[in-house]
Amino acid sequence: MNSRDLLLPQDIPAVQCEALSLHVKTKKILDAISFQIPQGSITGLLGPNGAGKSSLLRILAGLTQPDSGTAHIFGKPAGVDQLGLLSLLPDRGQLPGWLTVEQWLYYAGGIYPDWDDSRAAQLLEQLKVRQGTMISTLSRGEEARLQLLTCLSRQAPLIILDEPFTGVDLISREVIASTVVGELADGTRTFLIATHDIREMELLFDRLILIGGGRIQAIEDVDALRTSGKSVESRYREVFA
Numbered sequence: 062m063n064s065r066d067l068l069l070p071q072d073i074p075a076v077q078c079e080a081l082s083l084h085v086k087t088k089k090i091l092d093a094i095s096f097q098i099p100q101g102s103i104t105g106l107l108g109p110n111g112a113g114k115s116s117l118l119r120i121l122a123g124l125t126q127p128d129s130g131t132a133h134i135f136g137k138p139a140g141v142d143q144l145g146l147l148s149l150l151p152d153r154g155q156l157p158g159w160l161t162v163e164q165w166l167y168y169a170g171g172i173y174p175d176w177d178d179s180r181a182a183q184l185l186e187q188l189k190v191r192q193g194t195m196i197s198t199l200s201r202g203e204e205a206r207l208q209l210l211t212c213l214s215r216q217a218p219l220i221i222l223d224e225p226f227t228g229v230d231l232i233s234r235e236v237i238a239s240t241v242v243g244e245l246a247d248g249t250r251t252f253l254i255a256t257h258d259i260r261e262m263e264l265l266f267d268r269l270i271l272i273g274g275g276r277i278q279a280i281e282d283v284d285a286l287r288t289s290g291k292s293v294e295s296r297y298r299e300v301f302a
């Protein structure tokens with residue numbers, strides 16, 4: 062399923078934020094965040110630890126309310142009503158450890174109306190997740206791959222990945238970046254990916270949002286960046302070093 066199947070207008074952004082601000086007690090977490098993400102793009106949300114990336118993604122998923130400003134997903138106010146439009150890989154998600162992988166995938170198919178069984182089977186192969194294993198006995202990296210599999214087996218038109226590579230080994234990161242995400246990013250779905258693994262994802266991104274100290278520091282078109290002789294990594298260093 063993509064935005065066309067859902068009859069979402071093609072000319073509206075997949076994500077639009079206007080002057081989003083968030084405080085926790087007296088601490089300013091996000092400060093006047095505004096940006097748009099066009100449908101079909103792969104946007105990297107990059108920034109140092111504590112920059113506000115997860116907080117921003119939680120607002121987009123309707124899990125946190127901003128103090129001021131607005132967030133829209135395909136033109137509709139972000140919130141639980143829009144959960145069917147996005148598939149979120151949270152930064153600290155937990156899967157039910159008392160189930161086997163196979164049992165979990167069976168339940169996930171019942172929980173998510175947009176679950177794609179054949180995609181899940183394909184991802185099991187690609188991500189080398191063993192079906193008979195109890196989730197509680199998976200290593201950190203194996204559980205991270207299962208979380209990603211769960212997120213990518215849905216057909217939601219917007220996919221939000223918060224640190225998809227935490228605990229995942231180098232070769233698996235490369236497989237995920239080049240095969241899995243690359244293959245799904247066919248221009249019909251929109252990806253927003255917060256990551257510190259810039260090298261693995263560099264070739265996939267077509268847009269960057271650089272966030273630091275709760276503020277947007279730069280928004281870049283990756284082709285334009287390359288034309289000017291810069292890489293994603295060199296631009297990141299320029300902004301944050």
Ligand SMILES: Nc1ncnc2c1ncn2[C@@H]1O[C@H](COP(=O)(O)OP(=O)(O)OP(=O)(O)O)[C@@H](O)[C@H]1O
Nearest residue numbers: 085088090108109110111112113114115116117152
């Ligand atoms: N519930 C909370 N209570 C207090 N402070 C919070 C809370 N949630 C987030 N913060 C603070 O907000 C800031 C931004 O956190 P956030 O998790 O959004 O950053 P991040 O960019 O995702 O960081 P990382 O790259 O380390 O995952 C941090 O300073 C964090 O300590």
